[in-house]
Amino acid sequence: MEHQFLSLTGICLLSSTLLGLVVFSCRKLDEKTNEKPEPYHVPSVVPYLGHLIGIIWYRNGYYTKISAKYNKLPIYTLPVLKGQIYVINEPDLIVAAQRQPKIISFWQVEAMSITTLGAISTSGSKKLKNIPSQVHHAEKVQGQGLLLDGLSATHRAMAPGLGFQEMLLAAREPIAEALNALAGRITAQVHVDMWQWVKHEVTHATTESVYGPMNPYRDLAVENGFWDFSDNVMWLMSGPTLSKILASKGCEGRATVIAAFLEYFRKNGHESGSALVKARVKVMKRELPQSDIAALECVNGQAILVNSVPTAFWTLWQVYSNDEILHAVRGEVDAITSFKDGWKTISLPTLTNLPILESTMQETLRYRSCGVGPRMVLEDTVLESKHHLRKGSYVMFDNRSLHLHKPTWGSDSEDFNMRRFIKPIDRRRIQRSSAFRGFGGGANLCPGKDFASLEIMAFVAMFVARFDMIPDKGRWENLQQDLSNVALAISPPASKVFVQIVERESLGGLKWKFED
Numbered sequence: 001m002e003h004q005f006l007s008l009t010g011i012c013l014l015s016s017t018l019l020g021l022v023v024f025s026c027r028k029l030d031e032k033t034n035e036k037p038e039p040y041h042v043p044s045v046v047p048y049l050g051h052l053i054g055i056i057w058y059r060n061g062y063y064t065k066i067s068a069k070y071n072k073l074p075i076y077t078l079p080v081l082k083g084q085i086y087v088i089n090e091p092d093l094i095v096a097a098q099r100q101p102k103i104i105s106f107w108q109v110e111a112m113s114i115t116t117l118g119a120i121s122t123s124g125s126k127k128l129k130n131i132p133s134q135v136h137h138a139e140k141v142q143g144q145g146l147l148l149d150g151l152s153a154t155h156r157a158m159a160p161g162l163g164f165q166e167m168l169l170a171a172r173e174p175i176a177e178a179l180n181a182l183a184g185r186i187t188a189q190v191h192v193d194m195w196q197w198v199k200h201e202v203t204h205a206t207t208e209s210v211y212g213p214m215n216p217y218r219d220l221a222v223e224n225g226f227w228d229f230s231d232n233v234m235w236l237m238s239g240p241t242l243s244k245i246l247a248s249k250g251c252e253g254r255a256t257v258i259a260a261f262l263e264y265f266r267k268n269g270h271e272s273g274s275a276l277v278k279a280r281v282k283v284m285k286r287e288l289p290q291s292d293i294a295a296l297e298c299v300n301g302q303a304i305l306v307n308s309v310p311t312a313f314w315t316l317w318q319v320y321s322n323d324e325i326l327h328a329v330r331g332e333v334d335a336i337t338s339f340k341d342g343w344k345t346i347s348l349p350t351l352t353n354l355p356i357l358e359s360t361m362q363e364t365l366r367y368r369s370c371g372v373g374p375r376m377v378l379e380d381t382v383l384e385s386k387h388h389l390r391k392g393s394y395v396m397f398d399n400r401s402l403h404l405h406k407p408t409w410g411s412d413s414e415d416f417n418m419r420r421f422i423k424p425i426d427r428r429r430i431q432r433s434s435a436f437r438g439f440g441g442g443a444n445l446c447p448g449k450d451f452a453s454l455e456i457m458a459f460v461a462m463f464v465a466r467f468d469m470i471p472d473k474g475r476w477e478n479l480q481q482d483l484s485n486v487a488l489a490i491s492p493p494a495s496k497v498f499v500q501i502v503e504r505e506s507l508g509g510l511k512w513k514f515e516d
């Protein structure tokens, strides 16, 4: 489906390093066909395997580690097995690479990942992997094979407009309901595992908005099945046989989600769902059996959920762990909250006019992103007339290094600055737009970025307006991220945070809602 699927960002790391590099043999540097040298080869103590071991050990953190060591190089090569990975950590070179989406291809990586992850039928996989060489931009071009047509439908459905607005309105009800229910429970002094709680509420709100009144995720077994699947994507990439051994829980979770979606489609549940699900199904139905469409919908959760949940979690965490940010965001939200007919209401359309809230969410993505943007090189090519990239290799955009890039972000790039993204725009702004990788960029810019941003802002805004949150340990301790799942653009916390949630004084007993 449109594969949406792509937060695949890192899923690809496994497919690329463990599978692709074995399959694509590396040719000797051909001086006749290209005089330009390959980017600098970073040596490793153990030839062929050293970098691979580093990637498996440190996951995406390995690229950041090497980039920090070779920070004068805009691009470098990690020789791995019989191939190579080129790592780009300079914004201008990212722009150059993004100008060639059909040669330095994310789509190819997406096709490989989604078909393996969804265990799509052989004939379905063949259709999804058939990407014509004459493609341009998924957002604009039609009739380019199943994968690209699906993506194109996704981009159109998620563009600001009626479908987008309906999704947003569908998401706000569950958010307000969840927080009203939370307020009701607070008298019982409930302690919450913050990650689990945010995960459940954001999963519920997002899937309600995408799938409508027959949302399969209303069944907790489906929600849990999806997260079992998602937590195991690295091992599920090992293929149908090995994954049964290495990721049995992930396989079971996937089977539960697929069964629920088969039922959903059998009952035409998508017809009362969002423009997004309708558009995807319309394209996929042309060429795929229902079983593949249901499997792809499971994989689509990788796009719609796995980054929205940690972004919401970390935005809340950043706000509450710093009194100054909490005070500033709360002041903005209080200003758009009114009291009408016995309800406290927050105006949804004005959320985008809250500069500190919006900037804090973007800064959270900058500060906490740890994914890589993987690309496959489909033809020999030269970047910026300088760097020879060989066919069959992989390119990784090292998002974390780009987000710490001092020439772009300034000397405080390692600090969290809630005002960093506030307009008026400063001189570095244009450069920043390519250095900010929170939602990817170029032809593969995330189509869900506006929806996800507004959904998360709505969630954070209402929470901040209503509640105080106190960690069980009495203070907010520095929290590391769990980098084990390379498929994520932004990783979850590495340890649990239990919090006590208390309704703000003088607000007790009031019901809240969003207003259009």
Ligand code: HEM
Residues within 6 Å of the ligand: 002, 003, 004, 005, 006, 007, 009, 106, 138, 151, 154, 158, 303, 304, 305, 307, 308, 309, 311, 365, 372, 373, 374, 437, 438, 439, 440, 441, 443, 444, 445, 446, 447, 448, 449, 451, 452, 453, 489, 490
């Ligand atoms: C905060 C939440 C989200 C984050 C951080 C996020 C992040 C990203 C990133 C980084 C990429 C680009 C990968 C690359 O260039 O290497 C991407 C692509 C994509 N995202 Fe999102 N995403 C989020 C929410 C969503 C949602 C709600 C959807 C639902 C439609 C979605 C659908 C997609 C799709 C389909 C692509 C592939 C685009 C293409 O190849 O044309 N994402 N996302």
